[in-house]
Amino acid sequence: MVYRGKEKPTIEISLTDGQQHVFIPSYTSLDQIQGKVTLTAQVDTKIDQIYITFEGVVKTYVEKIATSSPTNGRTEAYQCFLRLVQPMEEEAFPDSNTLDAGKTYTFPFTFAVPERLLPQTCDHSPDNEAVHQAHLQPPPTLGDPLTAVWGKSLMDDMAPDMSVVSYAIRARITNGRGSNGKHNIIADDTKKVRVIPAVPEQPPLAVQDGKEDDYKLRKEKPIKKGTFKGRLGTLVMESAQPRSLRLPPPRTETPGAVTTMATVNLRFDPASPDAQPPRLGTLVTKLKAATFFASTPMRDIPNRSSDFHYSSTRGIYVETLPLSSRCVSTAQWDKHTGTLPPRRDSALSTLSISNPNTPEPSSSYKEGQPYYTAHLLVPITLPRKDDGTGSSKVFVPTFHSCLLSRIYVLDFYLTCHTPGASVTDPTMHLKLPIQISAEGSADAQPSISEDEAQAIARREAAEFMWHPRSVAPPSPEYTEQAQLSGFAPPSPDYAEIPLLSGRSRQSTDYPQAGSIGNVRQNGGGIVRTAENLPPPDYSVHTIGRPNVSSSATQ
Secondary structure, X not given: OOOOHHHXXXXXXXXXXXXXXXXXXXXXXXXXXXXXXXXXXXXOEEOOEEEEEEEEXXXXXXXXXXXXXXXXXXXXXXXXXXXXXXXXXXXXXXXXXXXXXXXXEEEEEEEEOOOXXXXXXXXXXXXXXXXXXXXXXXXXXXXXXXXXXXXXXXXXXXXXXXXXXXXXXXXXXXXXXXXXXXXXXXXXXXXXXXXXOOEOOOOOOOOOOOOOOOXXXXXXXXXXXXXXXXXXXXXXXXXXXXXXXXXXXXXXXXXXXOEEEEEEEEEEEEOOOOOOOOEEEEEEEEEEEEEEEEOOOOOOOOOOHHHHOOOOOEEEEEEEEEEEEEEOOOOOOEEEXXXXXXXXXXXXXXXXXXXXXXXXXXXXXXXXXXXXXXXXXXXXXXXXXOOOOOOOEOOOOOEEOOOEEEEEEEXXXXXXXXXXXXXXXXXXXXXXXXXXXXXXXXXXXXXXXXXXXXXXXXXXHHXXXXXXXXXXXXXXXXXXXXXXXXXOOOOOOOOOOOOOOOOOEEOOOOOOOOHHHHHHHOOOOEEOOOOXXXXXXXXXXXXXXXXXXXXXXX
């Protein structure tokens, strides 16, 4: 039977966890979502099942730009990465599975926002395990204009229309199955909720300068005295990825400022000993939010925006926000004499491990000449609606999923003034990766209680103590090739081995197979070669330690 119009049962989903009067209910990892579903039938309605689920879905599409046709198309993708089903008690169902007309039925539900997704959620083949683990992190609500909120105000989460992540409580009433095998849905209703999962701070990215388009941690620029006046010196600007910007839990009543600190290290290598460093001008800071979306699963972590341009299955949307502009003309330059330690590897330079306060010399630096250094501390603060800027932006944590990713890039623009110069003031630009992480709720219940954790520890300890261990003699595979001390294998015959003048090589012609031969084959001891070598003395000869194969170490 098909129910239409007023004959369809009405479904009302309401919350009972203290957020029933909130504009958009918001949750984080391990928060409990509690509520009830109320059903009211207008006529006697035969039902088969009642489903109450908590679902999370990702929807993306990529526009196809046709070059030979005036029409465009699109490829779409849909993934239901989360579906939790509320168990239903048999006693809660109406008699004879019929909803009586005019009668109200109430079904409570409780869901917990998971910390991680099930492994089968990411069922494609990523490039490595790190990508797979990143795809198992629940993504935040994104791209839905009705759930991007600050208090009672709708905000902009800087996501394009082509990417949407949404969470909802869904209630359905079914009656049998159709000819296609799917449930016949009598009534269906959803209630959207906002989920910002707890995201810990990840290790900084290992960026190789010159190999990543989207990041630039070091910049060198020649500074001129003026038009046709020669070069004053070389200015080096360098920085490293700062600590993450940490968002408070979504239900924080009075959240404080979300801030972190970055350090910009400067070095000036003068072209002549009497040349002075240029006067610094303005340091402009901008934050770039990049959303990567695809209609096919992404196998790696996106880090090159150029890979997403002009693709029929992938796209990118970037929005830039100005953060601050400050005068740094009062920065103090410190003069140094002598030379620095040997030049660092580029990876160490970008991570600021060897010498975090002094950039390495420029390509034009001459050993022994003096140089100057300066350091700029730059506070980074996310704009908010109530901080006086009137910003309408809301931020979500950095995340990577199968179809969608969000990353952030910090842009530094530094200008400097050359004394007596008539040319345009030079500008240097750095692009730093920066993460936005998120705190979890302070009163969130852990996935397992303390008693359960202790019980698991006791069980594992008992299994270790009382697990039966074998005291039988070793199997023949470990003993049949054993050798007694004092009985050495026969000496190898060097007569048939060609000699290599001036070099050492590894002996591979052992007449006896076994443990020693295996050790030598895997990288054993090295035997020198010369004419008329006597048989080796095995009483003092040492077999080298075998090398582990590359496949075993990776």
